[in-house]
Amino acid sequence: MSRLYLKKTPRRLNYVARQMRTFMLTLVLSSFLSFSVVAQDFPEGKVIDLTHSYDEETIYWPTAGDFELANVAAGVTEEGYYYYANRFSAAEHGGTHIDAPRHFFEGANTVDQIPLEQLMGHGVLVDVSEKCSKDPDYQIEIDDLLKWEEEFGTIPVDSIVFLKTGYGKHWPDRVRYMGTDERGSGALQKLHFPGLHPDAARWLVEERKMKAVGLDTPSIDYGQSTLFETHVALFEKNVPALENLAHLDQLPAKGFTVIALPMKIKGGSGGPTRVIAILE
């Protein structure tokens, strides 16, 4: 509506026009508001499952046993209905799972004690797959995180930070995924896969106040670690770690929500966890 037009219009019409403009503005803004109320179907964005299935191929630490599924019933019963059920057995740490802080720090949260709010939040994905493809003993450094920030901005407080080493694509090939398919304590020194450097862990906890961290390898400390200093650095601050994540290649650098819900084992050091991302 031009000034010229306003000048040519009788005062009464001017007033009506203004009232109309106010009304239209209110209408447009209200419809926006209404939209945000109506469009509450959950989830609104695409859901990505970041979880490997538990089966006979599920990868565990060389010193732990495999996932075992024992069939209890499968077939039509005497009463005429179909019935199928199993019993299973597993180590707490294998497959896509969470390390509760208690795993490496006495007195820290067990898996059932982790606040649910700490397992849900906005995610960021730091892609270090190029460096990791060249060095299976690579430890992700503060510089890798700062490089991400240069491109995408400061990692927001309360983020869940995912590290894409690229090793997820080797699942379930133990040799390529973790350096060896041998079992027992003798295999531990043959473990080779990337992890998060203890300094970078401390930086993320102290300088960026992240809720949790996760990656696509069997352990947040790199394969050659003997003192598990990254675990300790995180867990003494009650920050849990998600390990053996799947499908990190389907995530953007930012703009997704993470929900990681662990099996609620009372006093557990960790356990199977269903981890999902919702694209924002």
Add this chain to the structure above:
Amino acid sequence: MSRLYLKKTPRRLNYVARQMRTFMLTLVLSSFLSFSVVAQDFPEGKVIDLTHSYDEETIYWPTAGDFELANVAAGVTEEGYYYYANRFSAAEHGGTHIDAPRHFFEGANTVDQIPLEQLMGHGVLVDVSEKCSKDPDYQIEIDDLLKWEEEFGTIPVDSIVFLKTGYGKHWPDRVRYMGTDERGSGALQKLHFPGLHPDAARWLVEERKMKAVGLDTPSIDYGQSTLFETHVALFEKNVPALENLAHLDQLPAKGFTVIALPMKIKGGSGGPTRVIAILE
């Protein structure tokens, strides 16, 4: 601003006042909009854990074994760091868990095949605890659901429907929760707890197109069921059931989002599931 005031004000001021009003209106509505964009921290509402912990008291079907947790390590290692880990064993159906449709219907979805979108959505809570407190063999009827709708409106398509029998408060007392603490097949006929009537299950699936159903008893069929017709009615339509839910007394009749993430057991008939609600 009164008409009288407007009349007493010079025209120029009138114009300014109107412009000001438009500006303020825009500001107020915009700030609402900005708020809805900024306040994206997830989760926005209060989170309620609807999951019982797995421990030695966890309730299983009389014919199934208990939850077993075996300690593997707990203490300071030779290398000087603290380390704690366990192995566990469980039936798929016990504690707060999901029945995958395959549990009672051949060819239907196993637990790993249930689409994640079906396990997330807006919840409704139908409170039938008064009737159930008087009759431990009560089967929730279509009329109970219609009564809910009279008060709160039609159950929206794609809802997750929770039934509060009130039996959750008896956990983990087996006698009060399910009628008997005996074990083995001889105990089955002594089971007494409420469930969903097969007709009401069919109605919810066909007439209200719900995503999933859940309740605070050990089984979606009532304790005295011998043919498990509600399980079949749901599962032939690939609608899963959540059983042994906790803390349903903390939920309103509507206005909450449900997220139920099961352990991803390949080919599983069900399994431990972390179920949460976020108040909207």
